[in-house]
Amino acid sequence: MSRYSAAEIEAKWQKAWDEAGLFRAIRKNDKPKYYVLEMFPYPSGRIHMGHVRNYTMGDVIARYKISTGHNVLHPMGWDAFGMPAENAAMASGGHPKDWTYGNIDDMRAQMKPLGLSIDWSREFATCDPEYYGQQQALFLDMLEQGLVYRKNAVVNWDPVEMTVLANEQVENGRGWRSGALVERRELTQWFFRISDFAEELLDALDELDDWPAKVKLMQANWIGRSRGLQFAFSLVEGLEGHDRIEVYTTRPDTLMGASFIGISPDHPLARQMEKDNAELAAFNAECRRMGTSEEELEKAEKKGFDTGLRVRHPFDTSWELPVYVANFILMDYGTGAIFGCPAHDQRDLDFARKYDLPVMSTYAPANPGDDFTLPEDGGDAYVPPKPEKVRYIKGFAGDELQTGEQGIDSAIAFCEENGVGQGVTKFRLRDWGLSRQRYWGCPIPVVHCESCGVVPEKKENLPIQLPYDEGGQPIDFSIPGNPLDRHPTWRDCACPACGAPARRETDTMDTFVDSSWYFARFTAPRAQTPTDLEEAGYWMNVDQYIGGIEHAILHLLYSRFFARAMHLTGHLPQKAIEPFNALFTQGMVTHEIYQTRDPKDRPVYHLPEDVADGKLKATGEAVEIIPSAKMSKSKKNVVDPVSIIGAYGADTARWFVLSDSPPERDVEWTAAGAEAAFKHLARVHRLVTGIAVSDEPANDHDTALLREMHKTIHDVTGGVESFGFNAAIAKLYAFTNTLAKSQAGAQARQQAACALAQLMSPMTPHLAEELWAALGQQGLVGQAPWPVADDSMLVDDTVTLPIQINGKRRAEISVPRDMDKSEVEKQALAADAVIKALDGAQPRKVIVVPGRIVNVVI
RNA sequence: GCCCAAGUGGCGGAAUGGUAGACGCAGGGGAUUCAAAAUCCCCCGGUAGCAAUACCGUGUGGGUUCGAAUCCCACCUUGGGCACCA
Numbered sequence A: 001m002s003r004y005s006a007a008e009i010e011a012k013w014q015k016a017w018d019e020a021g022l023f024r025a026i027r028k029n030d031k032p033k034y035y036v037l038e039m040f041p042y043p044s045g046r047i048h049m050g051h052v053r054n055y056t057m058g059d060v061i062a063r064y065k066i067s068t069g070h071n072v073l074h075p076m077g078w079d080a081f082g083m084p085a086e087n088a089a090m091a092s093g094g095h096p097k098d099w100t101y102g103n104i105d106d107m108r109a110q111m112k113p114l115g116l117s118i119d120w121s122r123e124f125a126t127c128d129p130e131y132y133g134q135q136q137a138l139f140l141d142m143l144e145q146g147l148v149y150r151k152n153a154v155v156n157w158d159p160v161e162m163t164v165l166a167n168e169q170v171e172n173g174r175g176w177r178s179g180a181l182v183e184r185r186e187l188t189q190w191f192f193r194i195s196d197f198a199e200e201l202l203d204a205l206d207e208l209d210d211w212p213a214k215v216k217l218m219q220a221n222w223i224g225r226s227r228g229l230q231f232a233f234s235l236v237e238g239l240e241g242h243d244r245i246e247v248y249t250t251r252p253d254t255l256m257g258a259s260f261i262g263i264s265p266d267h268p269l270a271r272q273m274e275k276d277n278a279e280l281a282a283f284n285a286e287c288r289r290m291g292t293s294e295e296e297l298e299k300a301e302k303k304g305f306d307t308g309l310r311v312r313h314p315f316d317t318s319w320e321l322p323v324y325v326a327n328f329i330l331m332d333y334g335t336g337a338i339f340g341c342p343a344h345d346q347r348d349l350d351f352a353r354k355y356d357l358p359v360m361s362t363y364a365p366a367n368p369g370d371d372f373t374l375p376e377d378g379g380d381a382y383v384p385p386k387p388e389k390v391r392y393i394k395g396f397a398g399d400e401l402q403t404g405e406q407g408i409d410s411a412i413a414f415c416e417e418n419g420v421g422q423g424v425t426k427f428r429l430r431d432w433g434l435s436r437q438r439y440w441g442c443p444i445p446v447v448h449c450e451s452c453g454v455v456p457e458k459k460e461n462l463p464i465q466l467p468y469d470e471g472g473q474p475i476d477f478s479i480p481g482n483p484l485d486r487h488p489t490w491r492d493c494a495c496p497a498c499g500a501p502a503r504r505e506t507d508t509m510d511t512f513v514d515s516s517w518y519f520a521r522f523t524a525p526r527a528q529t530p531t532d533l534e535e536a537g538y539w540m541n542v543d544q545y546i547g548g549i550e551h552a553i554l555h556l557l558y559s560r561f562f563a564r565a566m567h568l569t570g571h572l573p574q575k576a577i578e579p580f581n582a583l584f585t586q587g588m589v590t591h592e593i594y595q596t597r598d599p600k601d602r603p604v605y606h607l608p609e610d611v612a613d614g615k616l617k618a619t620g621e622a623v624e625i626i627p628s629a630k631m632s633k634s635k636k637n638v639v640d641p642v643s644i645i646g647a648y649g650a651d652t653a654r655w656f657v658l659s660d661s662p663p664e665r666d667v668e669w670t671a672a673g674a675e676a677a678f679k680h681l682a683r684v685h686r687l688v689t690g691i692a693v694s695d696e697p698a699n700d701h702d703t704a705l706l707r708e709m710h711k712t713i714h715d716v717t718g719g720v721e722s723f724g725f726n727a728a729i730a731k732l733y734a735f736t737n738t739l740a741k742s743q744a745g746a747q748a749r750q751q752a753a754c755a756l757a758q759l760m761s762p763m764t765p766h767l768a769e770e771l772w773a774a775l776g777q778q779g780l781v782g783q784a785p786w787p788v789a790d791d792s793m794l795v796d797d798t799v800t801l802p803i804q805i806n807g808k809r810r811a812e813i814s815v816p817r818d819m820d821k822s823e824v825e826k827q828a829l830a831a832d833a834v835i836k837a838l839d840g841a842q843p844r845k846v847i848v849v850p851g852r853i854v855n856v857v858i
Numbered sequence B: 001g002c003c004c005a006a007g008u009g010g011c012g013g014a015a016u017g018g019u020a021g022a023c024g025c026a027g028g029g030g031a032u033u034c035a036a037a038a039u040c041c042c043c044c045g046g047u048a049g050c051a052a053u054a055c056c057g058u059g060u061g062g063g064u065u066c067g068a069a070u071c072c073c074a075c076c077u078u079g080g081g082c083a084c085c086a
Helices: A006-020 A049-067 A083-092 A096-114 A129-144 A194-207 A213-223 A252-257 A268-274 A278-289 A294-299 A346-355 A404-417 A533-539 A554-568 A641-648 A650-659 A671-691 A702-721 A725-741 A746-760 A765-774 A821-829 A832-838
Strands: A033-038 A071-073 A148-158 A163-165 A183-192 A225-239 A242-249 A260-263 A304-313 A316-326 A337-340 A363-365 A389-392 A401-403 A422-427 A446-449 A453-456 A492-494 A501-504 A544-548 A583-586 A589-597 A603-606 A624-630 A798-805 A808-816 A845-849 A853-857
Touching: A006 A096, A006 A650, A006 A765, A033 A049, A033 A533, A049 A071, A049 A096, A049 A544, A049 A583, A049 A589, A049 A641, A049 A650, A049 A702, A083 A096, A096 A641, A096 A650, A129 A148, A129 A453, A194 A213, A194 A225, A194 A422, A194 A554, A213 A554, A213 A583, A225 A252, A225 A268, A225 A316, A225 A404, A242 A252, A242 A260, A242 A268, A242 A337, A252 A404, A260 A346, A268 A278, A268 A304, A278 A304, A278 A316, A304 A346, A316 A346, A337 A346, A389 A404, A401 A404, A404 A422, A641 A650, A641 A671, A650 A671, A650 A725, A650 A765, A671 A725, A671 A746, A671 A765, A702 A725, A702 A746, A725 A746, A746 A765, A798 A821, A798 A832, A808 A821, A808 A832, A821 A832, A821 A845, A821 A853, A832 A853
Parallel strands: A033 A071, A033 A544, A260 A316, A544 A583, A798 A853
Antiparallel strands: A148 A163, A148 A183, A225 A242, A225 A304, A225 A422, A260 A337, A304 A316, A363 A389, A389 A401, A446 A453, A446 A501, A492 A501, A589 A603, A589 A624, A798 A808, A845 A853
């Protein structure tokens, strides 16, 4: 028996795995392949507990799959482009490239001690020219296939930073960093045609059986399919080039309640009219100036401008409706024009009341209650709850009772039959704008030529590399704007088509592009093409993908789109168009927050390591404890994995992040919990190394111990396969207790200890190897086949059956497992409590569930 | 506003129609020790009772069932996603 020294054990076994090449993934056909992937990290420079949790889960799966005879691919890389590197360069000089690669080295050094089963030979960073050069090749192929295009788009422009801001970077209409008033600018940008795939991306969700329902639902909502009617109102008096206004509606059954037409300020008709209507031009300009932030939209008043135009109602040509330009109508959804039905839409009702337009209900509740008032009589707009039946007042098919949905379907049918428009399906999903006016990203490989226009770069000129310096001088990132734009020479090039002097595109790609295909690149990370079809064909798909729920929509949707695009451009096989067979979204690691107040009563936060027993270690001042939240630097509620590994070892950190909560939920890191995890591992070490040298002879306790062993094998295996890591660990605790108390002979205890070591090996691989060796086993536990439970050992010969009387447990009997039902019933009725309860009467019914329970109904 | 999920001891949670609270943390008691650390043992949902035991108990109210934390309906609370989307 020896003391548990994690540092020693972990270094020793990591070296042994390395030397055995245990995690090198090599294509071979004698085993089924298994590709497990955790979402790759951004190289911030420090690993955090969230990484530890994420990679530990992946590691458990990878190691378990190795043990069950799979050929496992478990790679790691770096999502290395992005703003933080430029921000760091801006804040403290230096170069984004140096900063990023330095961070990668630091983080790799922090990750390696975790003992993850990663094939490090496949490592890459998305900022490696070898990677982004292939991404540029991919872009060119997509361009050729028509999957990428250029168009004008309105963006948030920060005039101080001279860059485009994402919506999330605009706060109260001002740039989040500069504080400058954000302008809406129209720029020519590159877009991926993801919206062409809307229907397919939506329908294919149904096939993703091993994805969380929640993620599929979020994607479905994001894609946003709606069924409606598209039709036109004809203008009473046409305008040059315009004689009708196309509208789209999901509520065609309200058409007979229409009272106005609304068009977007960006609608072609509005644009044309503002040319010779200064008032309208001013109104439109005002609308365009309005920000797009949620807060602004919330507050903004619904405003309209009467254009003076009139249209005819399609079902009654004598019925004329006014045309308003309205500030709440979006040009890029539907047709950019609506008809307003105030009776059944609160916003339209508010608008109608403001501009004194008629209100006409087309339907009302089938059974209006006392408190129901028609909107035309001053009530609210009536929108029926989904399944509710309504009575049509001005519908197309008389005053029928129908649910809203039936009403819509029959309205579409009626309109189609009468030549008024057609039923159409629309999607909320927009094309994906990928242009970013930033330096630290993948350059878009196109050239602008005065005579040829936009020309794709030649593939042999790839990669188009980012310049490291400018004119021999280091790039100054403190100057606002994109360094590529002001670089003295980088932009200059020859037109790939005509050879004349031309300029490079200076925009770089959205970093989401980088992460949309890295999983495919891992299958052949050094290939001279984006992928190697043979390798991709073997390793794809990712069998298990693990990451945070925050990527439920964008990253996962973009990746699904990219896999399709890569198939269409010949870079992935058909079977890989849904790249992730199974997805698991893990919860965060949280911690309590410790706070004191400064003299001005402002909160001051303290690191957990500076607090003990609710007091600051340094001064003894009491801290206020704020409930657990996601670990964040600003709240200082962070625990550094490196210091935990230093204090307790990687196995303890791994054991703890798996043990306390179900993996999809948040887990609270506590010092006591970590301490307890360590103590448990030390106890297992003590127990097993003690067993290794014991010599008690076989005895009557052997079978009971071995039964428990087989039950534990069964339960832990099930737990690992179903992501029930916390429950699996609970079983291992229980089995450890059983083993510690067992008086079985040395051989049985040895066998049980071997099983314990194997079952723990995915979670605490170093300790497991140490135990395996101490028990005299040959080879590595990581290479030993996973133990298989003997079904005949899972059930005891004698079972204790609870006896219920009217569903309440009143007694129990001990009977042979396979005892006849009628005999069980006889014994149950003979139980004292049952005899007493029956008091001589006959039971009304006796339910016997063999091996589980008996219920006597009186 | 629309859509979705979750509510179980002091805490994290287990049980997915069959003995509610496994396992862990915190807490209490004890053994060992000169003492401490470490370790080991016992108790630990509530109410009543010396106890055996009884009754209550999985957010609230109803329902289905021999039997419900689990299935159904309504409500409450919390969390998440989307949102001038026509």
